[in-house]
Amino acid sequence: MFFKEDLELNQLNLMVSVEQPNKIKKYRDIFEENKNDQIDAFYIADYFRIQRQVNSIIKEEEYLALQHLTRTRYQLIKQLVRTKQHFIENIYYKCNTLSKELKAEGGSVLSATLVTLMTEDYTMDQLAELSLEEFANLIQKLGKYRFKNPEGIAKAISKAIRSSYRLGKVHQDSVDIVLGVLAKEIRSLEKLIKDLDKAIDDLVVVLPEYQCLTSIPGIGPVYATGILAEIGPINRFSDESKLAKYAGLYWRQNQSGNSEYENTPMAKRGNRYLRYYLVEATNSVRRYEPEYHAYYKKKYAETPKHKHKRAIVLTARKFTRLVDTLLRNHQLYMPPRSVIDK
Incomplete structure (x- = not known):
């Protein structure tokens, strides 16, 4: 795109073409020559002289801008998935049966409420000592009263706490620090993805x-x-x-010959x-x-x-x-x- 819009190149009436580097490399490898910048430049020019390339239309600026946003979003989504997987792995150290018990109740360790419970100032022992009613009220408060069955979630978490093994204090503190860091990263990535989604929505309206x-x-x-x-x-x-x-x-x-491979x-x-x-x-x-x-x-x-x-x-x-x-x-x-x- 930059070459196409260059004023000096436009005066020479040149055609801009995009080609895969590996195709030019394979063409270059046919000839047993030394490798240096001068010879490489010659064979790049020679490749285009034989006109095996396809002179494609260069993308317009709107599409390039959209591509920049969507590819960044794609990378952030992959990073978010990896971070969530790492969070689940560390939850296992803190409460190893939590995922299993929550799954039975239709819950998830990655919900905002559970992330807060596992990373804020609540120890497993403190949560275990709460009555079912108190625990359910805490879950509803953290979940902004969106849970349909807070008692079931509270019961599942309490059961998981009772049936899970306990780590030593030093190890537990390190796990809590890691979970806190990962929780912050998850929230940060989710916010960045929302910002990108808004930018994409604003840009895509100009594309019919x-x-x-x-x-x-x-x-x-x-x-x-x-x-x-x-x-x-x-x-x-x-x-x-x-x-x-x-x-x-x-x-x-x-x-x-007479053979045609199906695979x-x-x-x-x-x-x-x-x-x-x-x-x-x-x-x-x-x-x-x-x-x-x-x-x-x-x-x-x-x-x-x-x-x-x-x-x-x-x-x-x-x-x-x-x-x-x-x-x-x-x-x-x-x-x-x-x-x-x-």
Whole structure:
């Protein structure tokens, strides 16, 4: 984008092209030459002289800005998941049966109330000494009176405290410090993600394609903005097969003579962020759309192993065609006529 908008380069009437570095490297490796900056520059130029590259349309500023936000959000979500996993691991040291007892009551150790209980100035012994009514009232107060069954939660926590082993004071203090640090990190990450969501919402309103994707049942703001940010203007791709290849959702033919191999692994090249959003969005859409649910079940039954992984990526390949059609025609999603008739 910077090269495309450079005033001095524009005066030379140059064309800006984006190419994968590994393709140029493979072309460079064909020739047994020394490696230095001058020779490398020659073969980069030589690669473009043979015109094997595709002169793609550069993304507009709005798409690049959206991509910056969505990729940062993606990384923060991964960091939040890791932090929560670490928090659960340390909860086990403090009260090793808590997760099991809460699960039976439909609760979670990651709820804001439980995080506060485990990290504020409450020892396990103090909580165990509370009566059921006092404990339930404390839980309701911390949960801002949103619990439907605070007595059940209080009973589950009390049971977990009684049945859990106790650590020594020194070890317990270290666990409490770690839990406090992790709780602060969880709250901080959740706030940062909310800030990013607001920034994404403010930016995405200028992109008309956003409504096209959110019209698909099962596609919400996260998947729609993620897909849009990675694809950019749909006219960068001549057809849906190029879009699928860009996402890495394609399978190379493996044929020699009269033999054609049926076991062809997915390429997994291209844009891993777009592939992630397409696959996750497909997994959501198949729960709402009978057409995609039926296709998924068909592919699921075709093989004895890797059933879900194979079925979901094949369904994602089908979903890519839908995304391409809606974006290219600037239209909202309409379910198949057979579904409407029902």
